[in-house]
Amino acid sequence: MEMIVSILSLCSSMIILCPSSVWGNSEDSATTHRFHINNFEAPALAQPRPSFNHQQPCHCTYILPSSTLYNGNTTETSPLSANQFAAMSANKGAYETTASDTDFRKKYDRAEYAAKAAERESKEKEERKARYEAKLAGKKYHVPLTGNETLTEARASRLDVASNVGKVMLVPAGAATGKRGRGAGFYCQACDLTFKDNLQWVEHENSMQHLRAIGQTGEVRRATAEDVHDRITMIWEKIIDEKRADVKTLGERLEVRKMEDDKEREERRRKRRDLVEKKKAIKEEEVKVKKEYGDDVRIEGEHDEDDMMASMGIVGFGSSKK
Amino acid sequence: MAHHRADEKRFMDERGSSGPLAPNGLNPATIMEKPVRERIIDSYFWKDQCFAVNEADIINRVVDHVNFIGGTYGDAQRPSPFLCLAFKLLQLAPSDDILREYLEFGGEKFKYLRALALFYIRLTRQAKDVYKMLEPYLEDRRKLKRRTRIGTSLTFMDQFADDLLTKDRVCATTLWKMPKRELLEDLDVLEPRVSPLGDIEDLLESDPEVVEGNNGRRADDSEESPGSEFGEVTPEPEGIHVDKEMGEKEKEHDNDEP
Numbered sequence: 001m002e003m004i005v006s007i008l009s010l011c012s013s014m015i016i017l018c019p020s021s022v023w024g025n026s027e028d029s030a031t032t033h034r035f036h037i038n039n040f041e042a043p044a045l046a047q048p049r050p051s052f053n054h055q056q057p058c059h060c061t062y063i064l065p066s067s068t069l070y071n072g073n074t075t076e077t078s079p080l081s082a083n084q085f086a087a088m089s090a091n092k093g094a095y096e097t098t099a100s101d102t103d104f105r106k107k108y109d110r111a112e113y114a115a116k117a118a119e120r121e122s123k124e125k126e127e128r129k130a131r132y133e134a135k136l137a138g139k140k141y142h143v144p145l146t147g148n149e150t151l152t153e154a155r156a157s158r159l160d161v162a163s164n165v166g167k168v169m170l171v172p173a174g175a176a177t178g179k180r181g182r183g184a185g186f187y188c189q190a191c192d193l194t195f196k197d198n199l200q201w202v203e204h205e206n207s208m209q210h211l212r213a214i215g216q217t218g219e220v221r222r223a224t225a226e227d228v229h230d231r232i233t234m235i236w237e238k239i240i241d242e243k244r245a246d247v248k249t250l251g252e253r254l255e256v257r258k259m260e261d262d263k264e265r266e267e268r269r270r271k272r273r274d275l276v277e278k279k280k281a282i283k284e285e286e287v288k289v290k291k292e293y294g295d296d297v298r299i300e301g302e303h304d305e306d307d308m309m310a311s312m313g314i315v316g317f318g319s320s321k322k
Numbered sequence: 323m324a325h326h327r328a329d330e331k332r333f334m335d336e337r338g339s340s341g342p343l344a345p346n347g348l349n350p351a352t353i354m355e356k357p358v359r360e361r362i363i364d365s366y367f368w369k370d371q372c373f374a375v376n377e378a379d380i381i382n383r384v385v386d387h388v389n390f391i392g393g394t395y396g397d398a399q400r401p402s403p404f405l406c407l408a409f410k411l412l413q414l415a416p417s418d419d420i421l422r423e424y425l426e427f428g429g430e431k432f433k434y435l436r437a438l439a440l441f442y443i444r445l446t447r448q449a450k451d452v453y454k455m456l457e458p459y460l461e462d463r464r465k466l467k468r469r470t471r472i473g474t475s476l477t478f479m480d481q482f483a484d485d486l487l488t489k490d491r492v493c494a495t496t497l498w499k500m501p502k503r504e505l506l507e508d509l510d511v512l513e514p515r516v517s518p519l520g521d522i523e524d525l526l527e528s529d530p531e532v533v534e535g536n537n538g539r540r541a542d543d544s545e546e547s548p549g550s551e552f553g554e555v556t557p558e559p560e561g562i563h564v565d566k567e568m569g570e571k572e573k574e575h576d577n578d579e580p
Contacts, residue, residue: 152328154379158370202369206329219325223378225419231378232428235385 149217159186159198190214326414328374330363333413342415344446348498350412353445354405358494361394362401362409371403372410377420381428381435383407388434391441391482392469393494402469404438405493411442425455433464437482441493444486449500450511452487459483461518 127143134141169184176183176194183194186201190213195201204210211218223231247253290310327333333341333351344350354362362368371383387403394401416424421439429436436459443455462479485492490499506512519525 151325152374154375154382155370155373199366199369202366202373206369206373211328218328220328220374220376222324222326223376223420225417225423227378228381228420228423229427231381232423232431235381236431239385 143212145217149212149215151221152211152216152218153220159201161198326376330413334359334363344412344415345451346446346448346498348446350415350446353412353498354409354495358394358401358405359409361399362406365401365406367403368401368406368409372406375410375414377414377416380407380410380414381424381432384435384438385432388438390467390469390474391434391437391477391493393492395469395471397471399471401494404434404441405495407438408441408445408493408495411438412445415446416442421455425459429459429462433462433466433479436462437466437479440483440486444492444497445495450506452500453503453506453512453515456483456487457515 131141171182171184175181179193179195181192181194185194185196186198187194188201188204188210191204191210193204195204208218244256247256287310290307336351341349341351344353351359367387371387375383383403384407388407390402391404392402393405421443424435424439425443429439440456440459444452447455460480460483462483464479466477466479466482468475468477468482482492486497487500490497503512503515507514
């Protein structure tokens with residue numbers, strides 16, 4: 001025992017804790033075994049001592065000679081204190097860089113994370129309290145709305161199953177556990193759930209859980225009689241349009257084509273007219289501005305020519321540059 | 323209240339204990355029978371197409387999906403889209419203005435929309451309103467397809483309206499017992515109805531042989547194709563065929579009246 005202690009005092013120590021199942025203890029589970037290993041080799045560490053009983057758990061402490069850790073610092077005889085140890089690691093390395101061994105690790109802003117944790121905890125506490133109060137009142141607890149929810153609207157399209165027929169999709173074997181995760185089936189992005197059939201899928205889409213996840217209130221706007229009227233007109237016009245597009249004979253097609261051409265031509269004419277009118281308006285505006293120069297902004301003799309031209313109806317040669 | 327719930331849960335949960343009643347005093351959640359109700363709520367059409375639908379969206383659904391009237395059909399007794407949408411209307415409880423849009427403006431364009439509105443009115447409105455709102459459509463002669471548990475048959479809008487007024491079970495739903503028209507007329511709630519065929523008294527007083535020999539109608543329908551009275555399949559213009567059906571229906575209906 002004394003020998004071991006003396007070794008301890010001589011060596012700068014590095015302590016390795018191992019799982020107890022590998023390294024056994026002969027008598028007492030609370031005993032700490034210390035070994036002195038001269039040649040630090042990982043495989044040697046992995047060899048269990050045959051005399052050890054492997055059943056009892058223990059903590060094995062291995063003390064490595066300083067020579068294996070720090071390049072040839074064998075002259076040092078006194079044990080290193082924690083401060084010295086830290087100072088050593090802060091020393092400049094062989095390449096004269098100030099970077100320490102662990103600089104590659106991410107630096108965490110501890111204050112920021114502490115604030116975050118505090119916020120989360122306070123929120124959780126609040127929710128717990130609200131849940132408890134709801135329970136006392138005999139009600140079900142619901143997460144309060146944020147106010148950004150939109151109203152629910154009727155589905156515009158049906159679930160398209162036919163488009164996936166014959167498609168092969170690779171799904172990782174362990175991707176989904178139960179419904180959770182992305183597996184084979186209909187996948188809901190917002191809730192991270194996968195459903196195996198359309199009935200389950202549509203039930204999920206109708207569920208409050210899903211509606212909340214996609215930010216909807218689960219309420220539908222009530223339509224007025226005008227809305228109803230407009231909708232009927234809209235549907236009717238759509239049907240008429242479809243019917244018009246669905247013609248068979250050449251004569252009918254020519255007729256439809258002619259109507260479309262006429263419409264297009266009319267549109268083009270209207271655009272041209274608009275453009276001309278806009279240009280005209282701009283020109284008139286320019287003339288008006290030039291005539292209305294105040295006396296105070298005039299510099300003697302500078303605008304005489306412009307005024308004369310403007311009064312004659314000539315504004316310029318189309319360039320806006322002065 | 324400016325909003326509906328998207329699903330039917332609250333509607334079914336309240337079951338009339340706190341929700342509003344229909345104008346005829348019935349609870350809209352129990353107007354349809356429980357087995358039918360449960361079949362509707364379990365059906366895929368209901369979950370897929372009737373979720374989050376409001377009064378305007380329902381027109382889209384009717385136009386896209388309703389191509390026959392009927393209650394439950396097939397061996398599995400699947401509820402028809404017509405019935406599902408009628409149930410949705412019971413939940414939405416549209417106002418009279420909206421129903422008028424359905425019946426008149428929309429009904430001219432989409433016949434099944436009118437049929438749906440007629441059915442809904444019969445289920446929820448008071449007797450005098452039902453008579454007032456349904457009787458004008460005894461002159462709508464458009465065809466409707468009716469699907470039953472066994473098969474499909476042809477019917478007409480006027481026939482459907484007449485069924486609603488006279489029968490006690492239509493489209494897997496037991497209609498509530500309305501007071502007879504004569505009773506309401508006696509109570510001065512309704513004006514006596516004038517049939518498009520003319521005054522019923524005059525018809526009865528006129529030469530009975532004319533009526534019995536089917537010549538009263540024959541005079542009008544002079545273009546009727548020969549042999550149609552024997553049930554032969556003769557190609558004939560649709561309007562005339564409908565006319566004939568209409569005439570029979572009118573006659574039946576008028577005979578009920580005093």
